[in-house]
Amino acid sequence: MNVLASVLWKDLLCEWRSRDRLVAMLVFSLLVVLVFQFALPRQDAAHARALAPGLLWIAYAFAALLGLNRAFALELENEALSGLALVPVDRGWIFLGKAAANVALLAVVQGVTALVFAAVADLEILPVAGPLAGVIALGGLGICSVGTVFGAVAVRTSYREVMLPLLLLPLLMPVLIGAVRATAGLLESGSVPGDALRLLLVTDAVYLIISFLVFEYVLDE
């Protein structure tokens, strides 16, 4: 438990001192929103609302990929990753610490992007802000669970930045479908559909447990 808190604190402190990962993710996420506004034909309000959840989660997934790629790049300097691997604890806790830091950074990006997106697409998100934050957090958790594991894998392959999306996107399909459905339900009717919520919860649980167990084998001896 201490390890989790230490790794989380270390990652957030590093990020606070440089802020480069957060800024890069945020700018990228907003750029994706901007690109969508111009790439798609002009929509009437109903159409725009129907497209919004999908576009929002594509922006989140892309921003997350960018951030997850950097999450372990920092650890490669001065062999910090070997240092982490030598900590005499269950490596699952190191995983949880790294994943918690990724979730926290992504949550900031998600929140700001949602507000900007709502403003430019004329979406009423304030009345459903609470449940929407919950859905966004569940989706972020799902992305960052397997994302943290394969971020650590991709950073030590020869095509780092290219490898992560190839590994991750097919695994993230259930998270993204669940999150898009839940967000769409919220925006349409003000409540989260039960089946989408169940899918998100089950996927998060399965991915978190597996990631906790296999992270052991992702760090080198």
Add this chain to the structure above:
Amino acid sequence: MSHGEGEGPGARLRRPLGALLAALVAVFAWLVVSAPIDGVQGVIQKILYVHPACAFAAYAGFGLTAFGGAMYLWRGDEAWDRLAAAAAEVGVVFCTLVILTGPLWAKGTWGHWWSWDPRLAVTLVLWFIYLAYTLLRSFTEDGERTARFAAVYGIVGLAAVPLNYAAIDLFGGRAIHPENLASGSLGAGMGWPFAAGVATALVAFAWLLLLRLEVEALRGRLLRRAAEADPAGRPGAP
């Protein structure tokens, strides 16, 4: 699991299996040609004898990949890793055949090349997962690290399959694949060619798998020879 200095135990099994495969292919071809032509779909229905059979072989490959990976992580024996790698590659070949034969049949029967039917979409996602698996293997340099990374991805990839199925079901893809055989969707005279197709695909899968394992065993032998000839040489160089 271990292999000797020779061609490995697989080689002895592979030759009789090859002969069996040749015989099966001949029987299968004859059965398919002589099977009745479907009254509704016409001759295109005969893809039935190839398409699901290849899918079974592909699923066997992906299951073996996760199993081999898990056994490698547990036992640390490289032979399990070679099994996982070979099964993934052969599985991708069969999965590609499924994805190629499916649209041919779909165009003739459903009228479209593609449909977001759950089973179809999951097979496509599965194909992407195992393609990424083989790419991950070729983009990771250290042999032991490759084995570990691949094992982890193979296990998570298999766990993602039921989740993907549930997700795509929720996404609202229309299920237009026929139900399984228990509901009697096979017409009269179609049972034998279908069974022969499944047997042929599975034997072909096993034969290719053994062939692929043999290549790996030979490569290992080559590496050891190179290391013996030049002990100061770079270890692990191809």
